[in-house]
Amino acid sequence: DWIVMKALEKERVRRYETANAFAEDIRRHLADEVVGAGPPSRLYRLRKVVRRHKGLIAAAGAVTLALLAGVILSLWQAVEAKKARDLARRETAAAVSARKDQTEQLWHSLLAEAKARRWSHQTGQRFAALEAVxxxxxxxxxxxxxxxxxxALALSDLRPAEVYEGNPEKQPMIALSADFKLHAxxxxxxxxxxxxxxxxxxxxxxxxxGVPVNWTLRFSNDSRWLAAGTCGVGGLKVTVTIWEWRLRRNVLQIDEVSRAACDFLANNAGLVVGVDQKLRFLTLPEGLESRPPVELPAAAHAVRVSTGGGFVAASLINSARGEGLVALVDIKADHAAPVFLENGSFVRILAWHPHREWLAAPCADGLIRSWNATEQTLLQTYAGHLDKAVEVEWSPDGDLLASSSWDGTLKLWxxxxxxxxxxLDQPPGILQFSADGSRLTGQDGTSVRLFEPAPLNGCRRMHGPSFGQIRSAAWSPGDALLATAGxxxxxxxxxxxxxVRRFNFSEPRSVLFDKDGLIVSGKDGIRKWPLRVEDNGNMHRLVLGEAIMLSPEKNWExxxxxxxxxxxAAASPQKIGLFDLSHSGRPPKFLQGHKKAANIAMNKDGTLIATGTWQGxxxxxxxxxxxxxxxxxxxxxxxxxxFTTDERWLITGSPDEFRCWDTISWEPGTHLPRRDDLGGLIVISPRGTAAAIDCTRHQMRLVLPDTLATLIDPDCxxxxxxxxxxxxxxxxxxxNQGHLFVWDIAFIRREMARLNLDWDFPQLIPSKTILVE
Known part of the structure; x- marks a missing residue:
């Protein structure tokens, strides 16, 4: 159209100048080239190029479209992949968070389980609690x-160890030897x-x-002898037969024995039996009287000889002096008359402490009572059974007491x-610790159940009655003796x-050991007892000399x-006393001015002392x-x-806080708040790695001495x-009751290491100590 229009233009100057120019434009049009009649726009020229190179441009377009499609697809896939990755990350994070939450919940549940087990008073309170930890x-x-x-390590525990049939004949009488190697x-x-x-x-x-064994079946301590008691149905008089069982030899037969009133003497060379309201002492195997009989006010129900062989105890039946009477006979004396423990409730059996002349008795009122036979004083009462207590037994170390009752429970105290x-639920029956303390028996019909007891090796209790509040304690050099005041x-x-020794002292405050004696301060003044330990071959014996008066003045703190x-150095409300113990004749030096001074500390070399007050x-x-x-x-x-061991700090414990003070500048250091109306006790470890404090009254905590940061705060x-x-x-x-507890930190550290919970301190190495009697 552009060529025709240009050819028909009226004005000459706008038409083709020659026929050749007209023909050239037609040729160009036919060749899809740019014609001179057309507008010289870029789009027009581009169309001509496209028409002229259709195949090539089509191929290039196809390639371009393919590339573009690939790019778009790749971008889409990348976006989708990113979405998938983001979703996976979110799901993974959610899963990790869920697992973390589940793990944290498991951790808290295990901690809660350990606490619940520890407070349960049921089997597993220590074993299961430590496993959860x-x-x-x-x-x-x-x-x-x-x-x-x-x-948990401060507790004892029981867990089942073994159950076996104790009598295939289904008779109830069973006996075990002391080492649990023999069974009868x-x-x-x-x-x-x-x-x-x-x-x-x-x-x-x-x-x-021809009649059942129904009252006594018992090995001697050395397992040489076996005693068996038989009687007819409903009978109370028993015939006791003593067997040297390895030889199948019946060595002795005693008639008219009262119920279970038979026991072997401590040396296993004789026995004591209750016959006709008398205690008879017989040799083995001869059966001869080894000492005159002891008259009793009533027939004996049970007889037991103390582990040390010094006493015989007999529970009496229907005594005119009242029910529950227990007779004690000192068999070290040739003609000792019995003394009596008033109990008020029938005693079925008796048990002696393995190391002391202490007697335990299960009573018909459900209580267990223990006495000091030497002093005839009540040591402890154990309350918890809901029916008659029928069996009792001490552990070989004397730390534990086991009892059983008609209420169907076995209790460990x-x-x-x-x-x-x-x-734990356990019918009454034989109750016996093995000689090594690793097993405790219980009986269910003719089945014997063996339990594993956990010893008190983390926190032992000092044996003996409380005499009130303990003010202070100190170990002797070598840690063979512990002195307490209170x-x-x-x-x-x-x-x-x-x-091993006890003496009176009015209101004692401090007990201290120097290299050759024991120093005590209190209301009676300040005194020193020379002290030594003698080695007598098979034992170490404490020898305490006459007291030396260091200060006759009274009322020392x-x-x-x-x-x-x-x-x-000693404190009193009026003055401070300094005593030079290296020169016995040198008079003391007194420092005045600090009213109501009561508590005192000294640094290692004795150059500084610090005094605190009582309500001052x-x-x-x-x-x-x-x-x-x-x-x-x-x-x-x-x-x-x-003072800390390195003398870098002085720690003060007031009703409001514990505070460290720099001993060079005397500037205050870190502090630990507390709330009480009394000052806080402070005890520093000799190694300087820990301090024990009562953060609130009677709530003990171990802290770092220089920062007071808590190391451990157990709920004990x-x-x-x-x-x-x-x-x-x-x-x-x-x-509060004045009982003493000895924490074995070395043992606890070993157990904590096994649990992967130990502290980052050097291991403790216990010193070897001698046993003083």
């Missing part, structure tokens, strides 16, 4: 788990079978008397404090936790001793060489004081710290 520690160790583990059972005709307990393989068969550890008495204990034992003001720091007060610290109210009931042993392996504490 172990599983939780695998997830995440924490201070809460440390606290729970330590609290009876047939209906009185025949006795002695077996190996582990396999129940018969060793010996002893012929019967803290022998010293009377605290109930474990109660309740008007000073007591000395051996390393096994038994009292607490005292402190320099590390070398040369200087003693300020803590004063003194130099000992010239008696000058170098600092008055603004500590209000009653305050205890202690109300306890206050008293002292560390010299090797740092033991911590002594006391409760």
């Amino acid at each position: 172990r599983k939780a520690a695998e997830i995440r160790p924490s201070k809460e788990l440390q606290n729970e583990a330590v609290a 059972y009876t047939k209906k005709d009185g025949t006795i079978i002695v077996c190996e307990r582990a396999t129940m393989k018969p060793l010996v068969e002893l012929p019967g008397r 803290d022998a010293s404090t009377g605290e109930l550890f474990v109660s 309740g008007g008495k000073v007591r000395l204990w051996n390393a096994s936790g038994y009292e 607490f005292a402190a001793l320099s590390q070398d034992g040369a200087l003693l 003001d300020e803590v004063w720091v003194w130099r000992t060489d010239d008696g000058e007060v170098i600092k008055k610290l603004p500590v209000q109210g009653s305050a205890h004081v202690a 009931g109300p306890q206050s710290p008293l002292c560390f042993s010299n090797d740092g392996c033991k911590l002594v504490s006391t409760n």
